[in-house]
Amino acid sequence: MEKLLQQLEEYKKAISAENPTNADEIESFRIKYLGTKGIVKSVMGFMKDVAVEKKKEAGQLLNDFKLLVEAKYEALKNTATTHQANASNIDISLPGNPINVGSRHPLSLIKNQIITIFQRLGFAVAEGPEIEDDWHNFGAMNLPEDHPARDMQDTFYIHQNPAWLLRTHTSSVQARVMEKQQPPIRVICPGRVYRNETISARAHCFFHQVEGLYIDENVSFADLKQTLYYFVQEMFGKDVKVRFRPSYFPFTEPSAEMDISCLICEGNGCNVCKHTGWVEILGSGMVHPKVLENFGIDSNKYTGFAFGMGVERICQLKYRVNDLRLYSQNDIRFLKQFTGVV
Ligand code: DAH
Numbered sequence: 001m002e003k004l005l006q007q008l009e010e011y012k013k014a015i016s017a018e019n020p021t022n023a024d025e026i027e028s029f030r031i032k033y034l035g036t037k038g039i040v041k042s043v044m045g046f047m048k049d050v051a052v053e054k055k056k057e058a059g060q061l062l063n064d065f066k067l068l069v070e071a072k073y074e075a076l077k078n079t080a081t082t083h084q085a086n087a088s089n090i091d092i093s094l095p096g097n098p099i100n101v102g103s104r105h106p107l108s109l110i111k112n113q114i115i116t117i118f119q120r121l122g123f124a125v126a127e128g129p130e131i132e133d134d135w136h137n138f139g140a141m142n143l144p145e146d147h148p149a150r151d152m153q154d155t156f157y158i159h160q161n162p163a164w165l166l167r168t169h170t171s172s173v174q175a176r177v178m179e180k181q182q183p184p185i186r187v188i189c190p191g192r193v194y195r196n197e198t199i200s201a202r203a204h205c206f207f208h209q210v211e212g213l214y215i216d217e218n219v220s221f222a223d224l225k226q227t228l229y230y231f232v233q234e235m236f237g238k239d240v241k242v243r244f245r246p247s248y249f250p251f252t253e254p255s256a257e258m259d260i261s262c263l264i265c266e267g268n269g270c271n272v273c274k275h276t277g278w279v280e281i282l283g284s285g286m287v288h289p290k291v292l293e294n295f296g297i298d299s300n301k302y303t304g305f306a307f308g309m310g311v312e313r314i315c316q317l318k319y320r321v322n323d324l325r326l327y328s329q330n331d332i333r334f335l336k337q338f339t340g341v342v
Contacts, residue, residue, distance in 0.1 A: 001050055001051070001054050001057075001058060003046070003049075004043070004046045004050065004058060004061065004062075005061070007043065007046070008043065008061060008062075008065050011039060011043070011065070012065075012068070015033070015068070015069065015072055018072075019076075020076060021076075021079065021080055021083060022080065023080060026073070026076045026077060026080055029072075029073060029076060030073055033069045033073070034069060034070065034073060039069075040065065040066050040069055043062060043065065044062055046058070046062070047059065047062065101339060102339070103335060103336060103338040103339040103340070103341065104338060104341070104342075105327075105335065105338070106315050106319055106321065106327070106335075106338050106341075107208055107311050107312065107315055107327055109315075109338060109341055109342070110311050110314050110315040110318060110319075111190050111208065111210065111311050113235065114188070114190070114210045114231075114235070114309075114311070114314065115188065115190060115210070117230075117231055117234045117235060118188045118210075118212060118231065120234075121186075121227060121230065122186055123186050123187060123188045123212060123214075124186065124187050124188075125187070125188055125189075125190065126173050126174075126176070126177050126187040126188070126189050127173060127189065127190070127191060128167075128170070128172055128173035128176045128189065128191070129167075129172075130166060130167055130191065130192055130193075130194070131158065131164050131165070131166060131167075132164070132165060132166070132167040132172045133163055133164060133165075134163060134165065135175075136167075136172040136175045136176060137155075137165060137167050137168060137169070137171075137172045137175075138150060138153075140172075140175040140178075140291070140294050140295070141171050141172075141174075141175060141250065141251040141291060142250040142251045142288050142290050142291050142294075143250045143251070147250060149248075149249075149250050153168035153169065153195060154195065154196040155167075155168045155194050155195055155196055156194055156196060156205075166193075166194035166206075167191075167193055167194065168193055168194060168195055169193050169209060169211065169308060170189040170190070170191045170193060170209045170210070170211045170308070171189075171211055171251060171306075171308065173187075173189035173191065173211070174187070174189060174211060174213045174306060175294075175295075177189075177213065178213075178215075178291075178292075178294075178295035178297065179295055182297065183215040183216050183217075183297060183302045183304070184215065184216040185213055185214065185215040185216070185304070186213070186214050186215075186216075187212070187213050188210055188211065188212045188213075189209075189210065189211045189212070189213070190208070190209070190210045190311075191208065191209065192206055192207070192208050193206065193207060193208070193209050194206045195207075199324075199325065200324075200325075201322070201323040201324060201325065202324060203324065204312075204324045204325070204327075204328070206328075207310055207311070207312050207324070208310065208311035208312060209308055209309065209310055209311065210308070210309055210311060211306065211307065211308040211309075212227075212306060212307045212308075213287070213304060213305075213306045214227070214304055214305050214306075215287065215292070215297065215302050215303070215304030216302065216303075216304070217301060217302060217303075218303070219302075219303045219304050219305060220303070221254070221286060221305070223305060224284055224285075224286070224305035224307070225244065227305075228242070228258055228282070228284065228307060229242055232258075232260055232281075235314065235318070236260065236263060236317070236318070240260050240261055240263065241260065241261040241267075242258055242259065242260050242261075243258070243259050243278065244256040244257070244258055244259075244284075245257045245258075245259065247283060247285075249283055249285055250288070251285075251287065251288050251291050251306065252284070252285025252286055252287060252288055252305075252306055253285060253286060253288045253289075254285055254286060255283065255284070255285035256283075256284055256285055257280050257282070257283050257284070258280070258281060258282050258283075258284060258307075259278040259279060259280050259281065260278070260279055260281055260317075261277060261278060261279075262276075262277050262278060262279050263279075263317050263318075264317070264320065265277070271322075272316070272317075272322070279313075279317060280313075281309055281310075281313055281314065281317070282307050282308060282309035282310075283307065283308050283309075284305065284306065284307035284308070285305065285306060285307075286303060286304070286305050286306075287303070287304040287305065287306050292304070312324055312327060315327075319338075
């Protein structure tokens with residue numbers, strides 16, 4: 001015990017004389033005292049020679065010694081950091097720049113929710129270019145040149161090459177899938193689309209769509225209805241009602257638009273539903289045989305349904321966003337309302 005006390009005193013003196021300042025020397029200090037073959041480890045070896053009744057006291061002394069060495073090591077490191085900071089004129093007492101927690105854009109949130117729902121039904125995601133040619137955007141979808149239905153989808157053409165345009169719908173992706181793949185086909189096509197519209201609360205020169213395409217043997221209008229009904233219930237809850245209205249699209253026959261009961265006023269009538277209690281959310285129909293034949297798909301053997309919805313509209317109903325311009329203004333007061341939403 002005497003020997004131990006004496007030894008520790010000597011080490012303490014030696015330690016207080018050690019004042020390394022650079023990183024290498026400090027590391028040597030650590031190895032010398034705190035390393036696996038260091039002094040702290042070796043003095044612990046004294047324990048076995050200490051008489052039983054003194055063991056507790058000796059243990060305490062050794063532990064204090066270890067803490068002292070560790071404290072010295074920490075102090076040396078801190079001083080070195082301060083030295084370094086002073087040498088390079090860094091004021092380490094300056095508060096840092098806080099990093100703000102971001103959020104997903106509401107349109108991304110909704111797009112991902114739509115994708116997840118259709119993936120559960122076995123739909124794969126397909127993507128395609130935003131700059132398209134006339135054939136994939138219009139021709140292949142049974143919208144030949146001079147077809148009056150093109151008027152509803154006026155778009156922007158590329159100066160250097162007027163054969164290129166900004167796609168007006170993601171039906172162009174359906175075309176690209178049918179070009180490469182024979183049925184069965186079951187895809188959804190999310191993406192940004194463009195139209196030549198004057199910007200207002202209700203219209204914009206670009207927006208987002210998710211279109212879907214399902215082609216196989218014996219696909220019927222009943223499959224279309226059930227699939228879309230499932231989607232609506234998953235997206236908006238079990239209480240929402242749906243209705244189909246006959247419509248016209250050149251690429252489907254028969255065609256239908258689907259409305260859901262207005263979630264804003266619960267069907268009582270408001271601005272969003274134009275006081276009808278119903279809001280249109282998508283266009284749909286059975287794929288026109290001509291579209292199938294355009295891609296060499298045998299329309300006697302295969303049938304299919306397709307649909308297309310606007311992500312902004314779904315988002316408006318789900319999050320009550322009532323002005324399309326909000327989506328692209330990057331106003332932090334708007335965007336931060338979606339922090340934490342998944
Ligand atoms: N492409 C249509 C539009 O942008 C929406 C649409 C309707 C897509 C019916 C479809 C469909 O695939 O079958 O207005």
